[in-house]
Amino acid sequence: MPKTIAITTPTGNVGSKLAGHLADRARRDELELILLARKPEAVKQWIGPGVRVCAGRIEDADFLVGATHGVDALYWATPNSFAPALSLRAGYRMFAESAAAAIEANRIPHVVHLSGFAHVDDGGGERSLFGALAESEAILADAIENLRARHPDQSYGITHLRAGYFFENLLGQLYYMREHGRLFLPVNRGRRIPMVASHDVALKAMSCLLGAAPSGRVFQGAFGPQDLSFAEVASSLSAGVGRKIRVHRLPSALIRHQLLKMGRDHRTTDAFILAFQAISQGKVAAEPTRDRSSTTEMSLKQWATIALKPLIESNEAAACPARVQYEAS
Numbered sequence: 127m128p129k130t131i132a133i134t135t136p137t138g139n140v141g142s143k144l145a146g147h148l149a150d151r152a153r154r155d156e157l158e159l160i161l162l163a164r165k166p167e168a169v170k171q172w173i174g175p176g177v178r179v180c181a182g183r184i185e186d187a188d189f190l191v192g193a194t195h196g197v198d199a200l201y202w203a204t205p206n207s208f209a210p211a212l213s214l215r216a217g218y219r220m221f222a223e224s225a226a227a228a229i230e231a232n233r234i235p236h237v238v239h240l241s242g243f244a245h246v247d248d249g250g251g252e253r254s255l256f257g258a259l260a261e262s263e264a265i266l267a268d269a270i271e272n273l274r275a276r277h278p279d280q281s282y283g284i285t286h287l288r289a290g291y292f293f294e295n296l297l298g299q300l301y302y303m304r305e306h307g308r309l310f311l312p313v314n315r316g317r318r319i320p321m322v323a324s325h326d327v328a329l330k331a332m333s334c335l336l337g338a339a340p341s342g343r344v345f346q347g348a349f350g351p352q353d354l355s356f357a358e359v360a361s362s363l364s365a366g367v368g369r370k371i372r373v374h375r376l377p378s379a380l381i382r383h384q385l386l387k388m389g390r391d392h393r394t395t396d397a398f399i400l401a402f403q404a405i406s407q408g409k410v411a412a413e414p415t416r417d418r419s420s421t422t423e424m425s426l427k428q429w430a431t432i433a434l435k436p437l438i439e440s441n442e443a444a445a446c447p448a449r450v451q452y453e454a455s
């Protein structure tokens with residue numbers, strides 16, 4: 127029997143690439159794929175033999191339990207969009223509790239959970255993205271531990287795929303890169319963090335989903351070829367695009383004001399500011415520490431040539447065509 131894999135966020139940065147790879151394998155009868163999408167029309171290009179869509183919101187536990195019945199593996203990523211009354215952490219908790227209900231109800235043997243590289247307290251409490259990701263990890267891992275306790279004769283495992291800062295986040299400032307050759311961030315330009323192409327995170331997620339399921343909780347990094355500072359981001363982008371791109375540090379309050387003026391959600395804006403303050407203060411290090419398996423291939427320079435250069439050189443209106451982290455959809 128081929129494995130049945132369900133994936134969340136099939137239109138997201140990582141999920142869209144993962145969906146493409148897994149749909150190819152499904153067409154070759156190597157697996158069955160279920161796409162969990164709230165807008166089914168957005169994933170219709172992948173529907174066909176071995177691939178079906180279940181349409182619904184993944185924070186709706188009844189929908190999720192029904193849609194993941196009988197699956198062997200689940201790719202779980204938390205969307206950054208929540209009801210207005212919720213804090214960022216409450217939004218993440220709501221998604222994680224829905225996932226936990228499905229994992230336990232359907233006794234899902236393997237969950238690959240997209241998480242982040244930084245596990246530090248940035249002091250943001252209910253506003254913290256780092257806190258939200260850590261809490262999501264704990265809720266999902268508890269569900270797996272409950273299954274292990276209840277069914278000791280079976281194997282259940284979760285892989286927390288802890289990814290670096292996506293290169294794609296930079297696309298939020300496509301307009302400024304194109305028109306002014308500049309990026310503006312509230313960050314100490316000398317601090318290095320792991321940065322990665324979502325393309326490589328998707329490959330890592332696929333290899334976890336297709337590989338043997340772990341027993342219990344494991345952590346897998348996806349960190350790009352090397353940690354980068356934002357000064358190095360500027361030189362890599364310049365080299366990849368073939369024109370000078372500078373990164374400027376601006377005060378957090380100014381960036382926050384600008385983002386809110388542009389219509390960004392205040393919860394994701396605050397989480398972004400808190401994360402960059404922690405990075406600037408040198409509080410943020412990758413966990414697990416970098417090793418061969420967390421070091422991924424695509425460099426920022428390569429990504430800039432393949433993905434950013436065509437966008438910068440296009441004549442289209444200077445709007446960002448890509449989905450950007452921290453933006454509520």
Ligand SMILES: NC(=O)c1ccc[n+]([C@@H]2O[C@H](COP(=O)([O-])OP(=O)(O)OC[C@H]3O[C@@H](n4cnc5c(N)ncnc54)[C@H](OP(=O)(O)O)[C@@H]3O)[C@@H](O)[C@H]2O)c1
Nearest residue numbers: 135137138139140183184204205241242289291292449451
């Ligand atoms: N960006 C980074 O640097 C970074 C690094 C590490 C970890 N992460 C984590 O990665 C996760 C996001 O992954 P991503 O960047 O691949 O995704 P993404 O591009 O942010 O896309 C999120 C997807 O979720 C879907 N969605 C939104 N609300 C939904 C709902 N209620 N039910 C079902 N689907 C819904 C949206 O699809 P439609 O609009 O088409 O419905 C969208 O495609 C976050 O949890 C983030 O913390 C990000």
